[in-house]
Amino acid sequence: MSRVAEAEIFPVLKGKVAIVSGAAQGMGKATAEVFLKAGAKVVVCDIKKEGEAVAAELSKLGDVIFVQTDISKSAEVQNLIEKTVAHFGRLDAAVNNAAMTPDRTPLTDFDEDYWNKLTSVNLTGTALCCKYEMQQMIKQGGKGTIVNITSINGFRSQPNMPAYTASKHALIGLTKHAATEGGPHGIRINAIAPGAIYSEMSAAALATIGTTEEAFTRSATLLNRFGMPHEVAQGSLWLCSDASSFVTGICLPIDGGFLAMMSCPQATSPRPLVPRILEGKLAIVTGSARGIGAAIVRNLASKGCNIVVNHATKTSDEAASKLSAELENNHGVKAVGVRADISQRDECATLVEAAKAYFANPATGKLQIDILVHNAGILYLGPLQNVVEEEFQHIYAVNVLGPILLTTACMPYLPTDRSGRIIMMSSINPKVGTLHTSLYSGTKAAMESMARVWSRELAERATVNSINPGPVMTDMYLSASEETKQSLAAWNPLTPLAPVRPSDTPEVREIGQRFGGRAAYDYEIAGLVGMLCSPESGWCTGSLISANGGLAFGF
Numbered sequence: 001m002s003r004v005a006e007a008e009i010f011p012v013l014k015g016k017v018a019i020v021s022g023a024a025q026g027m028g029k030a031t032a033e034v035f036l037k038a039g040a041k042v043v044v045c046d047i048k049k050e051g052e053a054v055a056a057e058l059s060k061l062g063d064v065i066f067v068q069t070d071i072s073k074s075a076e077v078q079n080l081i082e083k084t085v086a087h088f089g090r091l092d093a094a095v096n097n098a099a100m101t102p103d104r105t106p107l108t109d110f111d112e113d114y115w116n117k118l119t120s121v122n123l124t125g126t127a128l129c130c131k132y133e134m135q136q137m138i139k140q141g142g143k144g145t146i147v148n149i150t151s152i153n154g155f156r157s158q159p160n161m162p163a164y165t166a167s168k169h170a171l172i173g174l175t176k177h178a179a180t181e182g183g184p185h186g187i188r189i190n191a192i193a194p195g196a197i198y199s200e201m202s203a204a205a206l207a208t209i210g211t212t213e214e215a216f217t218r219s220a221t222l223l224n225r226f227g228m229p230h231e232v233a234q235g236s237l238w239l240c241s242d243a244s245s246f247v248t249g250i251c252l253p254i255d256g257g258f259l260a261m262m263s264c265p266q267a268t269s270p271r272p273l274v275p276r277i278l279e280g281k282l283a284i285v286t287g288s289a290r291g292i293g294a295a296i297v298r299n300l301a302s303k304g305c306n307i308v309v310n311h312a313t314k315t316s317d318e319a320a321s322k323l324s325a326e327l328e329n330n331h332g333v334k335a336v337g338v339r340a341d342i343s344q345r346d347e348c349a350t351l352v353e354a355a356k357a358y359f360a361n362p363a364t365g366k367l368q369i370d371i372l373v374h375n376a377g378i379l380y381l382g383p384l385q386n387v388v389e390e391e392f393q394h395i396y397a398v399n400v401l402g403p404i405l406l407t408t409a410c411m412p413y414l415p416t417d418r419s420g421r422i423i424m425m426s427s428i429n430p431k432v433g434t435l436h437t438s439l440y441s442g443t444k445a446a447m448e449s450m451a452r453v454w455s456r457e458l459a460e461r462a463t464v465n466s467i468n469p470g471p472v473m474t475d476m477y478l479s480a481s482e483e484t485k486q487s488l489a490a491w492n493p494l495t496p497l498a499p500v501r502p503s504d505t506p507e508v509r510e511i512g513q514r515f516g517g518r519a520a521y522d523y524e525i526a527g528l529v530g531m532l533c534s535p536e537s538g539w540c541t542g543s544l545i546s547a548n549g550g551l552a553f554g555f
Contacts, residue, residue: 004228012241014039017088019080021071021129022098024051026199027149029058030229031095031236036061038237043084045069046098063088071098071125081132091136093240096129097149102164104334104362106280106306111363115163122167123174130178134187142185145240148175149232152195152255159306159334160280160359168193172251179249188248190239195255198226215318219325222257276304277534282359282369284308284351286342286406287376289316291474292425294323295522296373297335299530301327305371307335308355312376314339334358342376342402348409355413369413371533372462374403374447375425379476381436381484392439399443403450411461420462421533424451426544428470431552435487444468448544455542463541465532470495470548471519473508485515492517497549520549 018035022028024046032042032054041063044055047070055066065087069080084091100118105111126148137144153161154168175191182189196217217225235254238244253259283300287293289311297307307327309320320337327335336358340351352369360367377399380391403424414420429437430445448466455464471477471488492498498517500509512518528547531537546553 004225004231006230007234009034009037009237011039012237012243013093016040016092016240017043017084017090018093018095018240019043019045019084019091019129019133020095020097021045021069022149024048024054027194027197027229027232028095028097029054031097031233032064033058033061034230034233034237035093035095035240036064038241040093041088043067043080043088045071045080047071071096071129072120074128077125077128077132081136085136090140091133091144093145093147094129094133095147095149095236095240096126096133098125099149099167100164102153102161104160104359105162106160107162108280109361110162111361114363118163119167122164123170126171127174130174130189134178134182134185134189137182137187138185142187144182144187146178146182146187146189147236147239148178148189148191149236150175150191150193150251152193152253152258154191154193154251155253155259157332159328159332175251176249183248188239188244190244190248191251192232192235192239193251193253193255193259194227194232195253195258196220196226197232198228215321217256218318219322220258221255222260225256227254227256278371279304280306281371282306282308282355282367283371283373283533284310284355284369284406284410285371285373285375286310286402287312288373289320289323289337291476292469292472292522292525293373293375295526296375296529297323297327299523299526300371300533301331301333301335303530303534304331304333305533306333306359308351308358309335309337310342310351310376311337311339312341342406343397345405345409348405351406352409352413367413368415369410370415370419371421371423372407372410372414373423373425373529373533374406375423376402377425377443380439382438383436384438387438395439395443396446399440400446400450403447407454411458414458414461416461418460418462418538419535420458421537422451422454422458422462422464423529423532424448424464424466425529426466426468428468428548428552431468432491451544452542459541463532463538465537465540465542466544467525467528467532467547468544468552469520469525470551472522472525473511473519474522477519485511488519489515489517491551495549495551498551520547 018040020032023032023044032044035042044051044066052066055064058064067080067083069076099122148171150171151168153165154172157165178189232254283305285297288297288309311320324335324337338351338354340347356367424447426448427444429441451464451466500512500518508518
């Protein structure tokens with residue numbers, strides 16, 4: 001984590017008394033520290049007893065006390081104000097930072113107890129703080145400043161956080177209203193909306209999903225880094241100082257440019273209206289950081305599905321992070337990249353644990369994996385006599401054992417009402433006997449056979465089907481040698497949909513004219529996956545679906 005130097009702090013709050021709630025850690029603790037350095041007398045408020053140790057630690061910087069408070073309880077907030085005034089004689093500023101962490105369930109499945117608990121703290125608790133803080137400031141003759149800490153979620157929703165997002169939107173409205181009441185008394189009330197701020201929690205999350213700080217922050221900020229707690233604290237310092245004396249009723253984003261990035265035309269792309277028939281479901285798609293896998297997750301996300309973007313290597317961390325951000329921004333779902341080699345049993349367990357961390361119901365801990373797409377695969381080409389034992393072991397470990405291990409790891413979390421969907425991404429090769437694919441074709445034929453077996457074994461949990469694409473316009477195909485493309489072109493005269501059309505892209509037309517026919521677009525393959533994952537495909541299982549332009553028919 002790259003450290004950001006703290007700005008010089010001047011005694012702009014000298015003689016002032018400030019309350020900082022949620023100050024036992026993170027942004028609250030940083031705010032208490034900054035306010036003390038600016039000359040304020042500070043009341044550290046938190047529901048956690050650890051706030052007492054924080055107050056002791058910060059006492060070297062100035063006058064500070066700790067008052068343990070549950071801000072969702074009116075009597076405790078009144079007690080906070082009374083003890084503040086009893087000890088310091090008055091109240092001049094307050095930073096209402098205390099809040100609960102986000103929920104992690106879709107609105108269609110939200111936990112009502114958690115909703116009530118979260119809103120009682122994040123919204124009602126902040127309102128109670130404003131109520132009694134303003135009462136005390138008015139009693140003193142007016143003047144004072146209050147800062148409510150909301151979130152970028154107060155401007156832009158993120159998936160599976162209905163209670164948190166609603167409370168943070170509401171805080172902006174509360175701040176605006178409070179400003180209208182406080183104005184005549186000289187009381188200024190503003191809000192701050194932090195974005196991606198560094199904490200121990202955020203560092204642990206990066207490790208869990210197998211991505212890097214650099215990859216994540218490129219998708220979440222214009223400054224390509226996390227914000228630091230003290231940078232949010234500096235915003236509160238400005239809003240509580242006389243430097244902002246004509247500022248009230250605003251919400252100040254401190255987000256590294258996230259909201260600006262989201263408002264840029266380049267940041268989002270128009271998409272067709274698609275029925276969100278997979279709303280709230282969760283899909284794990286292996287090998288999905290690029291190529292066909294990326295097209296599959298885009299299709300599923302457009303239908304409302306939350307996504308685990310699985311990839312196997314560190315080199316794909318950034319691609320997975322950017323794709324996850326794209327899915328969230330463009331489709332309003334929750335998506336996360338997880339690096340895991342599915343040919344290893346322990347890494348399959350790691351993948352499932354990461355899914356639990358991000359998608360399990362926070363109240364019950366329950367996780368449901370609705371869709372599993374086995375897309376990851378490796379390819380070795382060569383004539384029969386050139387088969388190498390190590391390559392044989394490797395390709396079967398990834399292409400065959402991997403789906404077995406991952407499906408086994410996911411089985412406890414599959415639905416129990418037949419609504420689950422498992423898709424095996426096979427290939428045209430075992431069907432037509434493409435030259436030099438002894439290893440690859442063998443693994444894909446094995447996947448088709450496993451699908452038929454699993455369709456019986458998992459009948460009460462999920463349908464299981466296979467798809468067999470031919471050549472697809474992905475990086476793998478485009479980077480293949482001319483010789484490889486020429487060998488694949490031999491099948492074009494037998495493929496009904498291969499002829500190039502004027503509506504095809506220039507790149508496709510150029511390749512199609514050279515080789516007598518075109519490859520598939522990745523979204524055409526993804527569309528068939530989306531079809532098989534829909535509720536309407538509930539009576540189709542154990543099938544091999546032709547996805548090759550008609551080179552091999554589905555019988």
